[in-house]
Amino acid sequence: MSYQTIIYTQENSVACITLNLPERLNPFTADMVSEIRDALARVRTDKSVRALLLTANGKLFSCGADLGSGAFNNHEESRGARAGKVMRNSINPLITELHELPVPIVIALNGGAAGGGVGLALAGDIVFAARSAYFYLPFIKKLALVPDMGACWFLQRRLGPARTLALCLTGERLSAEKAEQWGLIQSCVDDAALLTVATQMARQLARLPAHGIIEARQICAVASSNDLRAQLAYEAERQQILFDSPALEEGVKAFFEKRDPDFPGRE
Template sequence: MSSFETIRYEVAAGVATLTLNRPDRLNSFNDQMHREVREALAQVQAGRADGSVRVLVIAAAGRGFCAGQDLSDRNVSAGAEAPDLGASIEKNYKPLVTTLRNLDLPVIAAVNGVAAGAGANLALACDLVFAARSASFIQSFAKLGLVPDTGGSWILPRLLGPARALGLALLGDKLPAEQAEQWGLIWKCVDDDALQATVQQVAATLANGPTFGYAQTKKAIWASTTNDFDTQLDLERDAMRACGRSHDYREGVAAFMEKRAPQFKGN
């Protein structure tokens, strides 16, 4: 286990768990947390390269997932020079979500309470989002005169359509986890006391699976949001060719023919 102050990071049985750990501030981001999350994600990438990390889970301590930016970490008092919020996006939030999107492994969010602002869109940038039944998602930017960041303005209309995306972004209403599942914003809403066990079970299953194929699938799904049909078919061809040459494909076929459990290596 690595030593951090604002997060926890541990790896067990191929599953890396990054836990946001500022529960007294609803796990809102300050500069230190951004630095530590970047360091942890670098360790995830190194673990993916050496085979020790095959799945990433992002969780949170306390009663909430993440309240977004810690406003007390910014000088926004009357008469003060206006903070450069664009610089914060470029330095912190943009690399955070692009790193998650580009990781060659499944990324799971376990949302245990309120996910607001950048915290909501951090969760939505993950590949699979599980939420406790008491959890909620809030696009709180409008309350501060801001626009959805951390990929929110891109993700929301693609998952929900423009009408619902604009409703959430302009009104800043709380979206309960059950409704988020019904709308297709997240993968699954589960009972509060089942969240941790559910995520652990799914993460363990994925960690033992053909993670090379998972990575190719992840790239294909995300690329489809901007590719035309012919370009997407070419991408599928190239990804299938790469998968067909992988150890995991050969092992999967052999295990099927021999009626045994496969031993995937992620390459």
């Protein structure tokens, strides 16, 4: 596929997807969603890719849904029916495909994430935000809609129900600095340093064992619902399997040789 709304690049084992409709504030057009999903499929199938960096060009990361394009207007069905179809057939799969990608994902939030842009930004594993960036959920206050693209699912797990509900109801912008203070993102950095810091992290994560991101996501997910005994049992189960892996052999060898491990890539 030839991309018109995003830029896809790869440097060594790190792939990068850049939203590239800056003059329109990077709305989620049908073409953009399709192109992001195609790029994610490339990452899944290209075993040389071991980390993904996701960012955008322009002053905003994304303004969210492309409400002005007429995409939700169809004379044969209501706007609601059309919106539901778009969500189920393209938007929701995009978020699940990103969240379940078999490589670590670093988000470089170059500017504001509004509407659905919040869900896209938080679907990554580690988020760095420029100091000028912010999170903004105008759905209820401005549009009488509910937040989508998984925004509340991600927010509630990181901020808790009280702060998530307040952000939904007030429509107030959450600055990058406060997002860092609240534990929503990894770090808030100067705008000029954002790509450098995020790229360095992506390169670092690309050196992890190939299965590392899947194991890390899963153990954190079950820890949020397990009681202590169940968590300990899960850890014993996973360690029993992982202690027999070639990756552990390399890790132990590197430890005694006082060097960084060189873990095998994706198979």
